[in-house]
């Protein structure tokens with residue numbers, strides 16, 4: 001059963017794939033935004049909380065937390081920029097100037113016609 005509103009026209013053999021891609025990339029951008037607005041203040045709060053308990057501000061703990069945050073953020077950003085080519089199944093990273101599949105040249109959000 002196909003949900004309403006996702007009809008695939010004769011020209012759009014990849015439109016379903018790109019629709020899925022678009023909703024997924026929105027979700028990844030949401031994760032990135034959450035990491036920014038929740039993750040960073042959270043690491044500061046943990047450091048401040050530990051500082052309250054131990055009496056001295058845990059600079060190294062805060063640095064470690066920031067390093068972990070940076071790794072998670074970078075990995076999420078890399079994952080968010082990943083594109084699955086629906087034609088040749090190549091996985092590539094979208095970036096500045098990279099909007100076509102490096103393998104077969106299919107443009108992002110482009111249909112196979």
Ligand SMILES: [Zn+2]
Pocket residue numbers: 085086087088089090101102103104105106
């Ligand atoms: Zn391709």
